[in-house]
Amino acid sequence: xxxxxxxxxxxxxxxxxxxxxxxxxxxxxxxxxxxxxxxxxxxxxxxxxxxxxxxxxxxxxxxxxxxxxxxxxxxxxxxxxxxxxxxxxxxxxxxxxxxxxxxxxxxxxxxxxxxxxxxxxxxxxxxxxxxxxxxxxxxxxxxxxxxxxxxxxxxxxxxxxxxxxxxxxxxxxxxxxxxxxxxxxxxxxxxxxxxxxxxxxxxxxxxxxxxxxxxxxxxxxxxxxxxxxxxxxxxxxxxxxxxxxxxxxxxxxxxxxxxxxxxxxxxxxxxxxxxxxxxxxxxxxxxxxxxxxxxxxxxxxxxxxxxxxxxxxxxxxxxxxxxxxxxxxxxxxxxxxxxxxxxxxxxxxxxxxxxxxxxxxxxxxxxxxxxxxxxxxxxxxxxxxxxxxxxxxxxxxxxxxxxxxxxxxxxxxxxxxxxxxxxxxxxxxxxxxxxx
Numbered sequence: 001x002x003x004x005x006x007x008x009x010x011x012x013x014x015x016x017x018x019x020x021x022x023x024x025x026x027x028x029x030x031x032x033x034x035x036x037x038x039x040x041x042x043x044x045x046x047x048x049x050x051x052x053x054x055x056x057x058x059x060x061x062x063x064x065x066x067x068x069x070x071x072x073x074x075x076x077x078x079x080x081x082x083x084x085x086x087x088x089x090x091x092x093x094x095x096x097x098x099x100x101x102x103x104x105x106x107x108x109x110x111x112x113x114x115x116x117x118x119x120x121x122x123x124x125x126x127x128x129x130x131x132x133x134x135x136x137x138x139x140x141x142x143x144x145x146x147x148x149x150x151x152x153x154x155x156x157x158x159x160x161x162x163x164x165x166x167x168x169x170x171x172x173x174x175x176x177x178x179x180x181x182x183x184x185x186x187x188x189x190x191x192x193x194x195x196x197x198x199x200x201x202x203x204x205x206x207x208x209x210x211x212x213x214x215x216x217x218x219x220x221x222x223x224x225x226x227x228x229x230x231x232x233x234x235x236x237x238x239x240x241x242x243x244x245x246x247x248x249x250x251x252x253x254x255x256x257x258x259x260x261x262x263x264x265x266x267x268x269x270x271x272x273x274x275x276x277x278x279x280x281x282x283x284x285x286x287x288x289x290x291x292x293x294x295x296x297x298x299x300x301x302x303x304x305x306x307x308x309x310x311x312x313x314x315x316x317x318x319x320x321x322x323x324x325x326x327x328x329x330x331x332x333x334x335x336x337x338x339x340x341x342x343x344x345x346x347x348x349x350x351x352x353x354x355x356x357x358x359x360x361x362x363x364x365x366x367x368x369x370x371x372x373x374x375x376x377x378x379x380x381x382x383x384x385x386x387x388x389x390x391x392x393x394x395x396x397x398x399x400x401x402x403x404x405x406x407x408x409x410x411x412x413x414x415x416x417x418x419x420x421x422x423x424x425x426x427x428x429x430x431x432x433x434x435x436x
Contacts, residue, residue, distance in 0.1 A: 052105065155260065396416070
């Protein structure tokens with residue numbers, strides 16, 4: 001039964017079209033990062049970056065290296081789009097994108113994480129078997145079908161993303177629109193819609209509409225009677241997000257996923273009219289069935305488990321950020337803070353205020369005032385910097401943080417030497433003060 005469900009072959013039109021759109025979007029994301037100045041602000045201008053803890057060995061290339069890096073990613077994305085050396089191009093893009101994701105957290109974004117995951121999945125999918133340069137060069141590669149599991153891994157990944165995003169919104173500041181109001185306050189100067197976005201009734205529509213959309217969109221797209229209506233709503237939802245929040249390719253990538261939900265024959269007739277539509281429904285068991293199933297089993301167990309880990313930490317994840325990343329906690333709160341870093345010479349006892357402008361970019365200063373892992377990393381950086389000068393120092397942080405526009409509260413224990421504490425990814429850091 002399982003073999004028939006997973007390995008029955010179905011028409012591959014949706015995957016072929018998705019590959020083309022996916023490659024184009026990855027190309028636009030890569031070159032767009034250069035031309036919008038994102039690469040310059042995030043990877044070139046800063047004196048150093050804050051990588052994910054454990055990946056400190058991942059550092060930006062010196063000089064103009066990151067411009068060439070992103071240009072090369074754009075080339076691989078074009079290879080994906082046209083289906084040229086697809087597997088090599090897909091693996092290369094995935095590794096390069098994952099590296100840039102892990103080497104800096106100042107511009108952390110769940111959408112970047114999703115692109116890393118989808119890229120990883122695409123490595124395993126036979127997306128170059130039609131309408132590709134690979135087939136043109138080697139006609140025997142051409143296929144009109146794919147195993148059914150190729151479609152269902154996309155369904156499951158999207159279900160996990162949207163379901164956790166919906167559940168995460170079920171907290172007081174979202175439900176009473178406190179967060180939405182704070183978020184929209186910065187949009188009041190938008191042409192035409194700026195004033196509208198300040199209205200309370202709009203805030204309630206956005207708050208509860210967001211919960212319902214994230215929680216129901218995948219089931220509604222899977223259910224034939226509601227599919228068209230869900231897709232129309234999805235278009236409106238994602239175009240609104242694209243216009244109001246300027247979140248890059250993510251809204252368009254989300255719309256592209258709809259290709260897998262519509263009848264395969266419809267996709268073939270609309271996009272690939274010359275292609276033969278596959279109807280044989282042949283079941284083909286691959287030789288590497290067991291390893292393939294194991295890989296995806298482990299992968300999805302991790303995907304289900306990671307967003308739950310914040311429940312095992314003390315205090316509220318919205319405050320401590322412990323378990324926040326890799327958890328589909330998207331656009332849930334506004335957070336502002338101010339921090340003063342003091343270094344204290346352990347020999348003389350002399351305490352000095354650190355000039356953050358000597359070390360950090362404008363964006364890095366914001367994250368070094370609100371993110372505990374970055375506060376810890378910067379403290380380690382200061383300790384190493386002064387060690388090179390022959391000084392053994394302690395680092396103390398006077399930090400106050402506000403969530404969703406509420407009064408500022410002390411975030412970090414000002415008496416704790418942050419440079420001397422150990423970082424743990426599995427237990428609460430006691431130097432983060434409780435919210436209440």
